[in-house]
Amino acid sequence: MMRGLPARIALAIVFAALVLSPLFIKQLAARRAEAKTRLNAETALARHGFYLQEVSRAAGVNFVHQAPTLDQRLNHIMPQVASMGAAVSIVDFDRDGWPDIYVTTSKEGAKNALYRNMHDGTFKDVAEEMGIADVNRPGTGVSMGAVWGDYDNDGYEDLLLIKWGKPELFHNDAGHGFTRVTDQAGLPPWINANTALWFDYDGDGLLDFFIGGYYSEDVDLWHLKTTKMMPDSFEYAKNGGRKYLFHNLGNGRFQEVSDKAGINSRRWALAAAAADLRGTGHPDLFIANDYGVSELYFNDGKQFHDAGEETGVGFAPKSGMNASFGDILNQGRYAVYVSNISEDGVLIQGNNLWMPREGTSGNNLQYENLARDFGVELGGWSFGAQFGDLNNDGLLDLYLTNGYVSLDRDRDYWYDFSKIAGGHSTIISDAKNWPAMEGRSLSGYQTKHVWLNDGSGKFIDVAQAVGVTDTYDGRAVALVDLWNRGVLDVVVANQRGPLLIYKNTVTPENKWIEVALEGTASNRSAIGAEVTVFWNGQQQVQEVSGGCGFAAQNQRRLHFGLGTTSQVDAVVIRWPSGKTQTLEKPALDEIHKVKEPS
Amino acid sequence: MSQQSVPLAARTSQALLWRRFFSPENRYLAPMFITCILVVGHLSFGILESYWKTGIAIVSSLLTELILGRLFVGKWPNLASAYITGISVGILVRSPAFWPYAICAIVSIMSKYVLRVKGHHIWNPSNFGISVLLFLAPETVASLSIQWGNYLLPMVVIWILGSIIIWRVRRFHITGTYVACFVVFAFLRSYLTGSPWQSEIAPITGPMYQLFIFFMITDPKTTVRSKLWQCVVVAIVALVEMILRLSQVVYAPFYALFLVGPAAMLIQIWMDSRRASPAAPLRAAA
Numbered sequence: 001m002m003r004g005l006p007a008r009i010a011l012a013i014v015f016a017a018l019v020l021s022p023l024f025i026k027q028l029a030a031r032r033a034e035a036k037t038r039l040n041a042e043t044a045l046a047r048h049g050f051y052l053q054e055v056s057r058a059a060g061v062n063f064v065h066q067a068p069t070l071d072q073r074l075n076h077i078m079p080q081v082a083s084m085g086a087a088v089s090i091v092d093f094d095r096d097g098w099p100d101i102y103v104t105t106s107k108e109g110a111k112n113a114l115y116r117n118m119h120d121g122t123f124k125d126v127a128e129e130m131g132i133a134d135v136n137r138p139g140t141g142v143s144m145g146a147v148w149g150d151y152d153n154d155g156y157e158d159l160l161l162i163k164w165g166k167p168e169l170f171h172n173d174a175g176h177g178f179t180r181v182t183d184q185a186g187l188p189p190w191i192n193a194n195t196a197l198w199f200d201y202d203g204d205g206l207l208d209f210f211i212g213g214y215y216s217e218d219v220d221l222w223h224l225k226t227t228k229m230m231p232d233s234f235e236y237a238k239n240g241g242r243k244y245l246f247h248n249l250g251n252g253r254f255q256e257v258s259d260k261a262g263i264n265s266r267r268w269a270l271a272a273a274a275a276d277l278r279g280t281g282h283p284d285l286f287i288a289n290d291y292g293v294s295e296l297y298f299n300d301g302k303q304f305h306d307a308g309e310e311t312g313v314g315f316a317p318k319s320g321m322n323a324s325f326g327d328i329l330n331q332g333r334y335a336v337y338v339s340n341i342s343e344d345g346v347l348i349q350g351n352n353l354w355m356p357r358e359g360t361s362g363n364n365l366q367y368e369n370l371a372r373d374f375g376v377e378l379g380g381w382s383f384g385a386q387f388g389d390l391n392n393d394g395l396l397d398l399y400l401t402n403g404y405v406s407l408d409r410d411r412d413y414w415y416d417f418s419k420i421a422g423g424h425s426t427i428i429s430d431a432k433n434w435p436a437m438e439g440r441s442l443s444g445y446q447t448k449h450v451w452l453n454d455g456s457g458k459f460i461d462v463a464q465a466v467g468v469t470d471t472y473d474g475r476a477v478a479l480v481d482l483w484n485r486g487v488l489d490v491v492v493a494n495q496r497g498p499l500l501i502y503k504n505t506v507t508p509e510n511k512w513i514e515v516a517l518e519g520t521a522s523n524r525s526a527i528g529a530e531v532t533v534f535w536n537g538q539q540q541v542q543e544v545s546g547g548c549g550f551a552a553q554n555q556r557r558l559h560f561g562l563g564t565t566s567q568v569d570a571v572v573i574r575w576p577s578g579k580t581q582t583l584e585k586p587a588l589d590e591i592h593k594v595k596e597p598s
Numbered sequence: 599m600s601q602q603s604v605p606l607a608a609r610t611s612q613a614l615l616w617r618r619f620f621s622p623e624n625r626y627l628a629p630m631f632i633t634c635i636l637v638v639g640h641l642s643f644g645i646l647e648s649y650w651k652t653g654i655a656i657v658s659s660l661l662t663e664l665i666l667g668r669l670f671v672g673k674w675p676n677l678a679s680a681y682i683t684g685i686s687v688g689i690l691v692r693s694p695a696f697w698p699y700a701i702c703a704i705v706s707i708m709s710k711y712v713l714r715v716k717g718h719h720i721w722n723p724s725n726f727g728i729s730v731l732l733f734l735a736p737e738t739v740a741s742l743s744i745q746w747g748n749y750l751l752p753m754v755v756i757w758i759l760g761s762i763i764i765w766r767v768r769r770f771h772i773t774g775t776y777v778a779c780f781v782v783f784a785f786l787r788s789y790l791t792g793s794p795w796q797s798e799i800a801p802i803t804g805p806m807y808q809l810f811i812f813f814m815i816t817d818p819k820t821t822v823r824s825k826l827w828q829c830v831v832v833a834i835v836a837l838v839e840m841i842l843r844l845s846q847v848v849y850a851p852f853y854a855l856f857l858v859g860p861a862a863m864l865i866q867i868w869m870d871s872r873r874a875s876p877a878a879p880l881r882a883a884a
Contacts, residue, residue, distance in 0.1 A: 007670070015712045018705050022735035025697070029737070316648075345736025346848055350694035372694050378737075415846035416797065422807075423800025424753060433796035 141165010149198030198546030212269025213241015288320030326387025392561030401474025406444030659684030
């Protein structure tokens with residue numbers, strides 16, 4: 001038995017060291033953070049292979065998102081309720097080969113913008129003349145997001161606009177204007193939606209679409225029947241909006257089939273993405289839900305099967321706000337990135353990077369959350385994120401935007417938020433029980449994250465170093481080669497903030513190719529086509545997406561960075577129809593336009 | 599007679615068994631209760647961060663107790679209290695990292711062996727560990743801040759079961775006093791700040807408070823002896839918590855107990871020593 005003074009002193013020293021160990025760990029983290037200081041363009045280019053420069057004004061884009069003013073009974077918490085609606089989607093609406101930008105605002109009566117690419121580094125807002133600007137009229141709700149897909153295979157991308165209100169479908173009239181076809185299409189009168197995507201879930205060559213409800217569809221946020229419309233739990237809420245799956249009947253009409261197809265959920269959906277995760281040829285559906293677990297639906301071509309719990313993604317509830325896929329280890333398999341909330345000292349949910357577990361595939365597919373191991377876990381109050389090779393080194397990087405409500409810098413709402421969040425459902429589900437925000441911030445003024453993939457399972461945050469220094473309340477992120485230069489630029493939509501365009505400059509040694517697909521037997525947008533590029537003994541798979549991230553849609557064509565390779569061995573395309581096509585040794589540094597063989 | 603007396607005897611022995619089970623001497627009652635909460639909470643609502651993290655907290659706690667007990671007390675200790683500490687840390691600590699679970703559990707148990715005054719440890723172990731970690735590592739650690747499901751039933755069941763157990767182990771007056779004070783102070787805060795009273799009451803309806811109320815503030819080793827003073831001390835805990843809440847301190851209950859609990863223990867130890875000291879000269883004279 002050790003009862004002597006030396007033993008006691010030794011014990012006390014060990015104890016003191018352990019008590020103080022969090023400070024040492026913090027010190028280490030701070031040292032790492034010091035490496036995140038801003039670099040000039042040349043140094044960033046030399047060190048990281050790229051830098052980003054915000055050019056929205058120079059590009060003629062002066063768009064500022066405006067938030068809605070909802071029922072006055074929500075006035076005391078208006079900033080946090082009216083905290084979404086800044087969305088961005090990329091489309092080449094006039095088929096001129098240059099990507100255009102559609103961006104939403106959410107103030108009643110305010111107008112959305114369609115920025116036509118003028119090919120000279122500038123953009124011009126043509127939404128008004130095209131007929132898709134004035135879509136936030138009082139009484140019809142306000143915009144929350146937009147996704148593009150060619151539902152009638154006429155070669156022109158059509159617009160699905162989701163709102164807290166009446167969803168709208170606009171037919172693209174050969175790039176000369178848009179016709180509202182909502183009523184013919186059979187869309188419901190009201191959905192409080194925050195996510196939607198196009199996909200051909202049944203492989204019939206016609207694009208279908210999914211819409212995820214947030215608030216229940218019987219809630220009119222401008223004319224509340226009751227203030228009991230908030231989530232009934234912060235982590236297990238099931239009183240949100242329903243889900244919709246619209247099957248394309250082929251004559252401009254859609255049939256709502258979610259119930260028949262097996263998608264029944266009233267979780268609070270904020271983000272959805274679809275990709276063939278099991279190699280079945282059918283797109284599976286991932287839904288990131290606020291106030292609850294994520295959902296993963298396996299698709300057998302007709303029916304969806306809830307596989308959230310068995311795959312591991314649907315057990316621990318968090319505040320899902322993003323869903324994006326990326327083959328981050330060049331293994332031919334997708335990781336799924338889901339953003340959540342982390343606030344020092346209050347709530348450390350951590351974002352999820354769901355990696356396919358070794359040895360699992362097909363119907364036995366399982367995921368494990370490796371966000372911490374990969375270094376992409378803590379991102380503040382995280383919203384939209386996208387994978388893309390920002391420096392063309394052959395590895396997918398990750399851009400994450402964040403920040404919830406930036407108001408008074410010196411006063412914050414977290415104490416009151418945490419107080420109510422811990423309460424029982426009967427208390428938190430009623431907005432009148434929520435303490436007033438009184439101009440306080442809630443996870444405001446946050447710095448963004450640009451995580452560079454080092455290829456060995458680690459991501460390094462270089463946001464400040466490469467020029468991403470804004471602190472707006474970021475919502476949607478879209479990656480796009482805006483000026484056909486073979487680099488991914490970044491467009492960010494901010495809540496109550498400006499649309500930012502980060503123009504990318506990449507070291508010229510790194511090669512790239514882009515693949516622009518057009519379906520024939522498959523849907524013409526080629527959404528769901530999977531492209532695998534083989535080079536230098538590596539492979540990377542990407543899939544054409546009909547909407548992913550948070551309230552966002554990347555460019556339709558796929559961009560592959562290749563590092564300093566001198567050739568690509570092959571590009572293998574698996575079309576949604578099931579056909580495969582191989583391009584042998586395609587030229588580097590080119591956009592390859594590929595039509596599905598008949 | 600025998601036909602009637604056998605069932606009667608069986609009933610009596612059954613009643614005795616139950617009474618013994620729910621007696622203050624049953625050291626395993628509290629561990630069983632907290633295990634029940636953990637299992638039901640996790641199977642129903644997935645309350646745990648992960649099995650591994652909770653496992654790390656429990657194992658770290660048990661191992662530390664075993665090693666320190668053996669080294670510094672000279673015998674293998676009863677592990678019931680260390681188990682409660684480990685499981686409390688596993689439930690209450692929320693962190694994406696693994697290390698906080700181990701550090702918190704180890705520091706909690708070590709505090710019993712290091713921070714002693716006249717043979718008594720003065721902090722509730724898990725309260726000490728969690729408070730230290732929340733204060734020093736806010737960028738990595740938070741505390742449980744959610745509800746267990748949408749339903750009233752699990753909460754009511756835990757409250758009833760917890761109250762019965764706490765009453766049987768003769769500590770319900772502590773829990774009752776604290777709850778009453780919290781409610782009164784919640785209305786007072788609501789009056790002072792203008793916040794809806796429901797939002798001030800809200801925290802106590804969450805699971806964090808269930809653990810706080812049933813396990814932390816009632817810890818026999820770190821509460822004063824007199825029943826009356828136990829009530830007074832816990833009322834002061836609630837008062838200090840209110841003051842901290844008015845300053846918007848998120849983890850007010852933990853910090854309030856961290857501050858008030860040891861102070862009360864120190865006063866008791868000081869009074870004990872004062873009472874004992876007049877006898878010393880007599881003994882010396884004898």
